[in-house]
Amino acid sequence: xxxxxxxxxxxxxxxxxxxxxxxxxxDKFVYTVDKNGEEKxxxxxxxxxxSEKFSVxxxxxxxxxxxxxxxxxx
Numbered sequence: 001x002x003x004x005x006x007x008x009x010x011x012x013x014x015x016x017x018x019x020x021x022x023x024x025x026x027d028k029f030v031y032t033v034d035k036n037g038e039e040k041x042x043x044x045x046x047x048x049x050x051s052e053k054f055s056v057x058x059x060x061x062x063x064x065x066x067x068x069x070x071x072x073x074x
Contacts, residue, residue, distance in 0.1 A: 009061040009063065010061070010071065012034075013060070013071060014032035014033060014034045014035075014040065014059070014061065015057065015058070016030060016032055016056050016060060017031045017032060017039065018031045018056060019049065019054065019055070019056060026046045027043050027044060027045055028043075028044055028049055029041050029042070030043075030044055030054060030068065032060060032068070042068055044068070052068075052069075052070055058070060058071075059071040059072055
């Protein structure tokens with residue numbers, strides 16, 4: 001089961017292209033680019049970004065609708 005999940009996540013790998021503050025909020029927009037060059041936007045709480053240690057250039061995947069997981073160990 002774990003190998004199948006890992007394979008699915010690696011097939012859906014994206015790279016964080018930028019992280020932008022949401023005006024008037026502690027949330028941030030995390031922008032990712034997939035292997036086809038398409039950009040997606042995710043709105044996340046700043047605490048989650050810090051706990052996951054997301055930064056520009058990180059490889060991530062969408063585990064659930066709108067929920068990013070890192071594919072790198074830090």
